[in-house]
Amino acid sequence: MDETVAEFFKRTILKIPMTEMMTILKAWDFLSEKQLQNVNFRQRKESLVQDLVLLCEKKRASVHDAALLDIVYTQFHRHRKVWDVFQMSKGPGEDIDLFDMEQFKSSFKKILQRALKNVMVSFRDAEENAVWIRIAWGTQYRKPNQYKPVYVVYYSQTPYAFTSSCPLRSNIPLLGQTFETYNSTTPLQEKSLELDIHMDSRIIHENRIEKERVQRVTQETFGDYSQPRLEFAQYKLETKFKSDFNGDILAERKEPLRCLIKFSSPHLLEALKSLAPAGIADAPLSPLLTCIPNKGMNYFKIKDK
Amino acid sequence: MSVLRPLDKQPGLNTATILLVGTEDALLQQLADAMLKEDCASELKIHLARSLPLPSDVNRPRIDLIMFVVNLHSKYSLQNVEESLRHVDATFFLGKVGFLAMGAGQESHCSIHRNTVTKLANTYRSPLFFCDLEREGFRATVAQRLVRMLQICAGHVPGVSALNLLSLLRSSENPAPEDL
Numbered sequence: 001m002d003e004t005v006a007e008f009f010k011r012t013i014l015k016i017p018m019t020e021m022m023t024i025l026k027a028w029d030f031l032s033e034k035q036l037q038n039v040n041f042r043q044r045k046e047s048l049v050q051d052l053v054l055l056c057e058k059k060r061a062s063v064h065d066a067a068l069l070d071i072v073y074t075q076f077h078r079h080r081k082v083w084d085v086f087q088m089s090k091g092p093g094e095d096i097d098l099f100d101m102e103q104f105k106s107s108f109k110k111i112l113q114r115a116l117k118n119v120m121v122s123f124r125d126a127e128e129n130a131v132w133i134r135i136a137w138g139t140q141y142r143k144p145n146q147y148k149p150v151y152v153v154y155y156s157q158t159p160y161a162f163t164s165s166c167p168l169r170s171n172i173p174l175l176g177q178t179f180e181t182y183n184s185t186t187p188l189q190e191k192s193l194e195l196d197i198h199m200d201s202r203i204i205h206e207n208r209i210e211k212e213r214v215q216r217v218t219q220e221t222f223g224d225y226s227q228p229r230l231e232f233a234q235y236k237l238e239t240k241f242k243s244d245f246n247g248d249i250l251a252e253r254k255e256p257l258r259c260l261i262k263f264s265s266p267h268l269l270e271a272l273k274s275l276a277p278a279g280i281a282d283a284p285l286s287p288l289l290t291c292i293p294n295k296g297m298n299y300f301k302i303k304d305k
Numbered sequence: 306m307s308v309l310r311p312l313d314k315q316p317g318l319n320t321a322t323i324l325l326v327g328t329e330d331a332l333l334q335q336l337a338d339a340m341l342k343e344d345c346a347s348e349l350k351i352h353l354a355r356s357l358p359l360p361s362d363v364n365r366p367r368i369d370l371i372m373f374v375v376n377l378h379s380k381y382s383l384q385n386v387e388e389s390l391r392h393v394d395a396t397f398f399l400g401k402v403g404f405l406a407m408g409a410g411q412e413s414h415c416s417i418h419r420n421t422v423t424k425l426a427n428t429y430r431s432p433l434f435f436c437d438l439e440r441e442g443f444r445a446t447v448a449q450r451l452v453r454m455l456q457i458c459a460g461h462v463p464g465v466s467a468l469n470l471l472s473l474l475r476s477s478e479n480p481a482p483e484d485l
Contacts, residue, residue, distance in 0.1 A: 203334070203338075203341070205353050207353075207354050207356070209360070279355065
């Protein structure tokens with residue numbers, strides 16, 4: 001393996017915190033489970049990195065594999081970067097083309113490579129029709145600098161692209177032009193409600209109408225598309241205790257009870273959206289839960305009226 | 306209030322129908338698929354319902370066996386089953402009703418104690434199965450048991466009736482409350 005590539009691997013792996021090492025290496029999906037199992041993850045970081053670089057060498061990893069690892073690392077640490085947003089606008093009279101991801105990637109790469117010498121472009125698909133593009137810039141006489149890449153995240157179903165701050169300001173207009181040249185906007189794909197259509201006629205759903213109602217109510221409340229990513233919601237209750245039993249001691253208290261409820265989840269709003277269809281809760285859900293995106297709040301204080 | 310009765314309809318030729326009642330629709334669907342994979346001489350029909358009473362305007366076959374499915378992680382599912390039980394005629398409980406409790410494997414997630422469902426099954430004099438329906442192997446096993454039980458309840462096994470089976474099951478698994 002070329003020395004510069006080995007060094008690139010070493011520096012990229014060194015960046016990864018030990019707690020995330022396994023997760024990121026698995027997401028990278030270049031070293032197999034078996035190979036990872038044979039590595040001692042308890043040793044000092046420097047020795048671990050050496051072992052991993054050796055493994056990569058044995059597997060004949062290229063600079064492109066290293067670039068992919070860099071993308072994975074950045075995806076996990078996206079919040080560390082400052083992102084600029086660009087919105088593409090359609091000129092008047094332009095036709096709507098259908099979007100093809102593979103075509104986009106190959107055109108994007110070709111356009112950049114035609115415009116500049118010594119540029120390396122890597123792609124990694126991500127959730128929600130997004131593609132992460134990593135661009136390492138060189139100059140006419142120098143190979144691409146792998147330590148100052150620019151990231152572009154393009155959500156293909158939207159006119160938005162996000163770029164990480166670019167140390168070489170002059171290249172931003174070029175990126176913009178690359179998108180323009182590709183020139184595509186797509187109509188938003190229609191997402192249909194996922195109602196299970198069971199092929200087997202021996203299985204009959206008695207409550208089909210109720211299921212459809214639940215799906216409809218869920219769709220009306222949450223919409224068709226994926227929810228904004230939220231990790232927790234907190235409700236501070238200062239209300240009097242309400243009880244079904246007469247003569248309950250707690251219900252007789254004059255002062256309100258103080259209570260804190262915190263919901264946390266890797267993707268709270270999607271979890272709430274799936275409650276009724278999964279049969280765990282009734283539809284419609286409490287407005288206290290469903291108002292979160294509308295109000296743009298996730299801290300609530302609830303008092304008796 | 307429409308109530309399910311076991312013998313209010315003529316049976317279909319060689320047909321055995323089971324009604325699965327529970328809130329966890331996706332898992333009931335998977336259990337139904339597992340049951341249909343079983344080798345069975347009878348023609349199986351599986352009805353899935355969230356709760357009882359069933360919609361009254363539908364033409365459905367005679368129901369031979371009702372299984373109430375409770376998720377031990379969800380008080381809501383137990384409440385749903387308890388309310389649904391009121392819509393079942395007493396004569397159904399002579400061997401044509403069973404309870405299936407899922408989620409016992411993850412004790413930290415259980416908000417219902419095992420004893421609660423055991424008491425419920427004892428109150429209704431019906432067998433209780435525990436099965437983590439999310440695990441394919443367990444699901445296949447319980448599907449097998451349910452198919453055999455369903456065949457007996459439909460009268461397709463000569464010499465064994467639902468009541469016979471119930472007394473056999475009771476003596477080995479669930480002692481009557483008097484015996485406890």
